[in-house]
Amino acid sequence: xxxxxxxxxxxxxxxxxxxxxxxxxxxxxxxxxxxxxxxxxxxxxxxxxxxxxxxxxxxxxxxxxxxxxxxxxxxxxxxxxxxxxxxxxxxxxxxxxxxxxxxxxxxxxxxxxxxxxxxxxxxxxxxxxxxxxxxxxxxxxxxxxx
Amino acid sequence: xxxxxxxxxxxxxxxxxxxxxxxxxxxxxxxxxxxxxxxxxxxxxxxxxxxxxxxxxxxxxxxxxxxxxxxxxxxxxxxxxxxxxxxxxxxxxxxxxxxxxxxx
Numbered sequence: 001x002x003x004x005x006x007x008x009x010x011x012x013x014x015x016x017x018x019x020x021x022x023x024x025x026x027x028x029x030x031x032x033x034x035x036x037x038x039x040x041x042x043x044x045x046x047x048x049x050x051x052x053x054x055x056x057x058x059x060x061x062x063x064x065x066x067x068x069x070x071x072x073x074x075x076x077x078x079x080x081x082x083x084x085x086x087x088x089x090x091x092x093x094x095x096x097x098x099x100x101x102x103x104x105x106x107x108x109x110x111x112x113x114x115x116x117x118x119x120x121x122x123x124x125x126x127x128x129x130x131x132x133x134x135x136x137x138x139x140x141x142x143x144x145x146x
Numbered sequence: 147x148x149x150x151x152x153x154x155x156x157x158x159x160x161x162x163x164x165x166x167x168x169x170x171x172x173x174x175x176x177x178x179x180x181x182x183x184x185x186x187x188x189x190x191x192x193x194x195x196x197x198x199x200x201x202x203x204x205x206x207x208x209x210x211x212x213x214x215x216x217x218x219x220x221x222x223x224x225x226x227x228x229x230x231x232x233x234x235x236x237x238x239x240x241x242x243x244x245x246x247x248x249x250x
Contacts, residue, residue, distance in 0.1 A: 010188045018190035025191075045152050053156040058149040058226060060204065064197045068190025098192075115152045121230040123196065123238060133186075133193055135200060139228060141150040 010069040018068030022090065029097050036104045041113040041140065048112075052146040059113060059142045061102030064123065065095040066133035092120070092134065099136040110142035147212050148222040148249070155222055158249040164218040168243035169210030172233060173203040200240065204228065207242045220246035 047053060067075075071087035078085045096118060107113055119137045148155055186193050215223050226244035233239050 014188050014190060017188075021189070021191045047156055050156050056148070056150050056152075056156050058151055060201070062197060062201050062204070064193045064200065066186045066190055066193050069188045071190070072187075117151065117227075119228060119230065121232070121238075123232060133196070135196070135230070137200075137204075137228060137230070139151060139226075141152050143156065 011073055012070075014069030014071065014073075018070055021068070022094070025094055025098070029094065029101065032101050033097070036101065039104050039107070039110065039113065041100060041104065041116050043114075043116050045115050047114055047143050053143055054146055055144045056141050057144075058139060059103055059107040059110070060137070060139045061099045061104070061106055062135060062137040063095050063098045063102065064133055064135045065091060065098070067091050092136075095134060095136040096138075099138040103138045103140060107142035109144060111145040112143050113140040114143060116140040147215065149208070149212070149226055149244070150222075150224055151226045151244075153225055155224060155249055158222075160222075160224070160247045161250050162220075162248035164215070164220045164246035164248070166243055167211050167214040167218070167220070167223060167246045168241065169207040169212075169214065170239060170241040171203045171207045171210070172237055172239045173199060174237040200230075200238070203238070203240045204242065207240050211242050211244065215246040218246055220248055222247050222249045 067088065071091070074087050075085045099118070100116070103113065103116075117139055119139075120134060121137075122134045148158075154160065211223065223244040223246055226242060229241045231239050231241070
């Protein structure tokens, strides 16, 4: 009986807090994405109009995000049946969007960000080889115009 | 020192190349942060300690790259790339490299 409680408690806690955290995070991401709508971030290497550029500099943004226990268990089950692991998809999606938002916050006053690169690395690998937490690092060149 | 990750610096002319410059750091996290990360693994969410740690380490690596470029007499670095690799459990290497150039 005690064993079952020990197994179920982290799953339940993970489910409750994880889903609240994810909901809040998505809400804040959407709000901030609206705010930065006027700052285009593109993966082209050359600025579209090179005439009135005053300066350019490297801007970066990074985030380390962890999956909750409930989702980890869910993903473990998915490993048996195969198919899309939706719980990890949302994790990576959230992390990427957050990293790009931080990049944009770093580029205050810029007219655009070019050559956006995204790098993913999983840190803190657990023993079973599943991802514990991932880091997304975004970098690009901010272009300032007159 | 102007740093970009494109091949040129807009509206400036590259007059001299100094070759590749690079900087790297290997960082490990301390126990307190590890403990918090363990808790976060249950609840999910952002690991702020790690985010800070990694961005600080990247800055350190970039500082080393910039110092190297300065000692060569460059005033800009173009085509900067980052790479991350975990060398051991709990330690990560952050590597940054680019081409040192002189611009006018």
